[in-house]
Amino acid sequence: MTNASLLTPLLGDQSPLDLRSRALVTDLFEREQQLMAALPTDDPLDPKRRRRVDFTLPEILEQPEVIRTTLQRERENIAAAAQNIAAAGIRRIFMTGCGDSLAVMVAVRSLFEELLGIPCEPVQALDMAYYYHHTLGPDTLMITLSSSGTTTRTVEAMMIAKAKGAHTLALSNTPGSALMAESDHRLTVHAQRKGWPTQASTAAIALLCQLALDIAKAKGSNGERVEALQAALDAIPAQIAEVIASHEAVIAAIAEREAARSVYLYAAGGPSFAAAMFGSAKVKECSPDHGISIPLEEFHHYNSQKAGDPLFLIAPEGPSVPRARDTAQEGRRWGGQIYSLVTGDETRLDDCSDVVLRLPAVPEVLSALVYTIPVQLFAYHVAMAKFRAAESVHAA
Template sequence: MDYILKEILEEPEAVKASIQEGKASYRKVAERLLASGCDRIYAVGCGSSYFTGILARYALERFAKIPTIPATAVDFYTYSLDTVDRKSAVIAISQSGESFETIDAARKAKGRSGLTIGLTNNAESRLAGISDEVLLTAAGPERASGTKTVLTQMLAAYQFALAVAQVKGTSYPRGELDRLVGELDRAVRIIQELQERLDEIKKLAGILKDVTNLYMVGAGPFFPLALQITNTAREIAQVHAYAFEVVEFRHGPLEIIRPGSTIVIINNSGCPLSDELARLAALGKRAGASLVVATDVADKGLVALADHLFPVPATSEILGAIAYLAPFHLVLYHWAVAKGLNPNEFRNIVKTWTEKAS
């Protein structure tokens, strides 16, 4: 059975169910977080869950004004544990709730931190069991490479940040917060509409088919989105894929761009760094790169420079940095199939590392 395609196509329903779960339970967790006197948050995980932690930082710092430190689970408990105190909260992120490094991080933080929160898709997991509070997603079972669980996990981090800001009440304009919370209900339809553009998705997969080194660039919350996409590209399309923050791409990586290189930029007009992306795009084209751009039509600087444009609907910045993952899951799937690969199979990794590799 083609599990990964089935699970990608389940993303709209998974998002719908997860938003409802968040509406029912995240505010209570937000209230407890603020009652703990928390003045900083550690967001820890492995792989795609670590990238979700980076997105959580953008959302929590922007809307709730709480300093947030993303870290890999191993780095956190090896190097950062001594900085954790009763004014710290730890959000341990694992879709399965069984990743052993993330469980170790949560276990070692418990008793030091004021609050340990598990963000997981599995209410019966070990992570849920040891956490003080749980942010549950409702993606359902997943067998192949992380797709619907990653998307709902990112959405949960954003939805929780909005809930914290609403409870706090003073960190962000109330009217704008209410608008962003209301916009969450558009996410399902946005993802459905993006997935329905199958001809454009297959065309983009065809453009990328013979690419051997993929460079993907994002700014702000679109950087963790680029990390998620390139990670899945390595897993299922088996391509060398690298994600960069926009300004950092100029500090070294730009030097290896040659005629025939491909740069993918993902963005929307809500991003305050759109001009930086347009400047980088111009530099990349000058070096001979082909430029693939996914953004909305109001992002005129990038649209004008694109060799290949995949237009996306305009949304607020962070919702776009989540919802635009859905069509790229299909792009990567069709890219893998076009290369003659089976995107359901791993060669060297497992879906969840539940014990140390040996």
């Protein structure tokens, strides 16, 4: 029999978890192993991967309505959680998840810190559970996200937070899941995940943005700013629909041009780095190739882009735009292709980009909701181009 402590240190002798919690974690590990065995492969014609890619485009297109529906259905739950959190004396927030769930937390960090005036730190769930839990306590809020509600490391992070007396709030597409059942507060993401995750992530971002706004309202702080951001959040679904309608054909053409590549790069700063994380994740999920997200400054340390590499440079209006221009110039000098996502009539990246996609104006703290859409569409279209190429070779 395998020693339980070899699965996770939280099952070892020094674990702060009680016996019931340890049993739950053990069960989640066993389920996780079964799910991993069923994942698609990198075979260019893998039918399981193709099936999920086929589901992905409809789920991308549904995002405006999914965001509206999620916010409407969770309206009372968001307000109730916000009231409790506002009254709890929270002095620090940790935000944790894995993969897209962690990117969601990166997307909302800046908004939470601006409105609440306290440190809000996104941490990968394994690191949170095993390394960075020592300062958790009654003045801490742990926000967790897992679409299935059974991601083992995320549940572990939430449970160690509870064991240390922290407040917990869970988001999941799956009511009644382990994450939701064990948390103090819970918000349901009313989204599908038959395809590779898209709407599940943007709807979760919207939920957390509304939560931050409601906590600020409950505290009576930043009144005019909260009002402006509420109007901007309410406008996001229509802006997403506009981006899809205006840019999908151009993005599909870029995908055809870049379909033979094996590496795709994404760079951004601040909250828009979440969009870069989503972009790299979608390419890795939809295709058998590499997607790499690079923080904007780290791109320059050192020669991150090689000749021929496509770079999606995500630069909404904000303080990162000048450095984004430097990045585009360097990428060009290194021989790469530059696809820039900018706000409206922004022109500073025009002369050093192969294509500039002009997106609607949105407050930078909400930018990931809109700037994620083009990279989702690219991942779908480049995957389909790769499937067509593989089918052509197979037929020959």
